[in-house]
Amino acid sequence: MITLSNVSYWYEKSSAVVRNMDFNIGHGRIYGLTGRNGAGKTTLLKLLYGEIFPKTGKILADGADVSGRDAGTLGKMFFMPAEFGFGHLSTDRFIGLYSPFYASFDEQVLKDCLEAFGMSPDIPDLQKLSSGQKRKVLLGFALAARPDYLLLDEPLDGMDIPSRDIFRKMLISHMTDRQTAVISTHTVADMENLLTDVIILRPDGSVFASSISELAAKYSFAEDISAEGAVYSEPSAGGYRVIRKNISGEDSPVRMEMLFNAVTKGAVK
Amino acid sequence: MKNFSFKRMMMFSRLLLNNACGYSIPKAAGVIAAVILFCILLPVLTEDGGIREMMDTSENLLQVLLIIPLPWLFSAAIGTARPVPGIMIPATLTEKYVSVFLCAAAAAAVSLCASVIIGTVSFEILRHFTYPDGVQKMQILFFRDTESLLTDIPLLFLTATALQILWAALQTRRKTGKAVIAAAVCGYLLLIFTPALLMTAGIIGQDAARISTAVVLCLLTVLNIRLGYLLMKHFEFDMGGNE
Numbered sequence: 001m002i003t004l005s006n007v008s009y010w011y012e013k014s015s016a017v018v019r020n021m022d023f024n025i026g027h028g029r030i031y032g033l034t035g036r037n038g039a040g041k042t043t044l045l046k047l048l049y050g051e052i053f054p055k056t057g058k059i060l061a062d063g064a065d066v067s068g069r070d071a072g073t074l075g076k077m078f079f080m081p082a083e084f085g086f087g088h089l090s091t092d093r094f095i096g097l098y099s100p101f102y103a104s105f106d107e108q109v110l111k112d113c114l115e116a117f118g119m120s121p122d123i124p125d126l127q128k129l130s131s132g133q134k135r136k137v138l139l140g141f142a143l144a145a146r147p148d149y150l151l152l153d154e155p156l157d158g159m160d161i162p163s164r165d166i167f168r169k170m171l172i173s174h175m176t177d178r179q180t181a182v183i184s185t186h187t188v189a190d191m192e193n194l195l196t197d198v199i200i201l202r203p204d205g206s207v208f209a210s211s212i213s214e215l216a217a218k219y220s221f222a223e224d225i226s227a228e229g230a231v232y233s234e235p236s237a238g239g240y241r242v243i244r245k246n247i248s249g250e251d252s253p254v255r256m257e258m259l260f261n262a263v264t265k266g267a268v269k
Numbered sequence: 270m271k272n273f274s275f276k277r278m279m280m281f282s283r284l285l286l287n288n289a290c291g292y293s294i295p296k297a298a299g300v301i302a303a304v305i306l307f308c309i310l311l312p313v314l315t316e317d318g319g320i321r322e323m324m325d326t327s328e329n330l331l332q333v334l335l336i337i338p339l340p341w342l343f344s345a346a347i348g349t350a351r352p353v354p355g356i357m358i359p360a361t362l363t364e365k366y367v368s369v370f371l372c373a374a375a376a377a378a379v380s381l382c383a384s385v386i387i388g389t390v391s392f393e394i395l396r397h398f399t400y401p402d403g404v405q406k407m408q409i410l411f412f413r414d415t416e417s418l419l420t421d422i423p424l425l426f427l428t429a430t431a432l433q434i435l436w437a438a439l440q441t442r443r444k445t446g447k448a449v450i451a452a453a454v455c456g457y458l459l460l461i462f463t464p465a466l467l468m469t470a471g472i473i474g475q476d477a478a479r480i481s482t483a484v485v486l487c488l489l490t491v492l493n494i495r496l497g498y499l500l501m502k503h504f505e506f507d508m509g510g511n512e
Contacts, residue, residue, distance in 0.1 A: 069505070069506070070272075071360055079356055087288065097287055
């Protein structure tokens with residue numbers, strides 16, 4: 001489990017990107033991390049990875065401070081940045097050099113992913129791939145490395161629509177019960193059926209974190225001709241899209257975009 | 270998790286060497302061979318003296334090739350900690366630092382062997398043209414005077430570690446300040462030459478100066494190694510928003 005206790009981070013002291021965060025990231029979950037542009041999604045992922053250190057508070061991964069960057073903690077995590085480049089090396093060379101650092105690395109998983117994405121497992125020069133293809137290779141590597149925590153920063157960027165579907169399938173089929181993924185995205189609708197939890201970063205640096213099952217039990221999401229009694233509403237073609245307190249006890253599917261708007265506008269605390 | 274694992278250090282060394290060679294060891298070997306040839310041909314083309322003098326100059330030039338790997342690999346290790354920008358390799362700082370020295374030693378040994386072979390063959394061919402009667406004996410580059418080579422190795426190591434520190438210090442010049450770095454370099458050189466200056470001033474004798482210089486050089490080598498580790502830690506932990 002990753003525990004964040006009173007975590008704040010700022011690039012300039014006057015405006016904290018992340019403010020007094022307190023929440024846990026459990027095992028075997030898929031978290032959707034979302035927020036407006038510049039809300040601090042990448043910053044939060046970097047904090048979880050130990051790439052940058054909190055200005056206040058602590059982040060512990062299975063009891064170890066991630067800022068210590070010890071080999072054991074780094075081996076449990078894999079961070080896929082939003083933008084990256086490979087050196088001029090082949091897939092085999094990349095696997096040969098980097099996979100030994102991950103004790104549970106399974107090359108077959110990488111091959112499965114590349115085949116699913118319609119890519120050859122023998123790529124002579126990774127640097128020559130397009131950004132979307134690079135993302136697919138690194139995602140395959142990340143899944144093959146079998147880390148406890150997969151931190152994916154905008155993994156769907158640059159991927160075409162069929163590839164996004166394959167991405168979801170690969171994640172579901174290759175993630176084990178103990179693995180956790182934190183996926184940052186601003187196209188939450190793409191991942192609606194995949195997520196078990198949602199983390200929304202508010203513009204003021206605070207965080208909204210909840211499991212989808214809790215949200216479904218607490219709120220109902222619907223389209224209605226009237227917005228009366230709604231916790232949050234927004235106009236739609238047929239009237240209003242509304243979020244109401246769930247008093248019937250029946251679960252309704254959580255609509256991520258509506259929830260995002262409700263949280264960022266302060267209607268859902 | 271252990272702070273130092275030999276296996277992980279070796280894995281990191283392999284990664285570091287590959288990364289520092291641009292993932293193409295044959296290409297890097299070609300570049301090294303070209304530099305060695307240049308260091309041999311330059312004195313042949315410019316020196317007026319005999320083969321012995323040319324070999325002396327070649328050896329001096331090639332010594333630079335032996336000390337370059339340490340600062341070069343040190344700079345690469347900081348970057349190699351990330352296979353793609355943003356990803357950190359699961360290895361400890363100690364493992365990374367030791368692998369820098371291991372790879373530098375391996376690179377220097379390979380460069381030395383290549384220099385000896387290429388240099389000796391080149392000068393042997395030259396000797397055949399200059400002294401076809403075979404008056405002069407064959408001479409092996411760097412091994413003409415074994416005693417001098419043994420004295421040079423610690424000095425080369427000290428220079429390599431000092432260059433490593435200098436490179437790292439220059440990277441932090443904005444934070445540290447150019448004047449501080451310049452003052453540190455002056456102090457460093459002053460420390461090395463103090464025994465010789467004291468001897469010239471007649472304060473200490475020649476033997477005392479020699480012993481004092483050896484002690485100062487040993488201490489500076491240890492200091493460089495320690496300082497290198499601290500600077501690597503600084504680069505790993507205190508940069509990119511963590512200042």
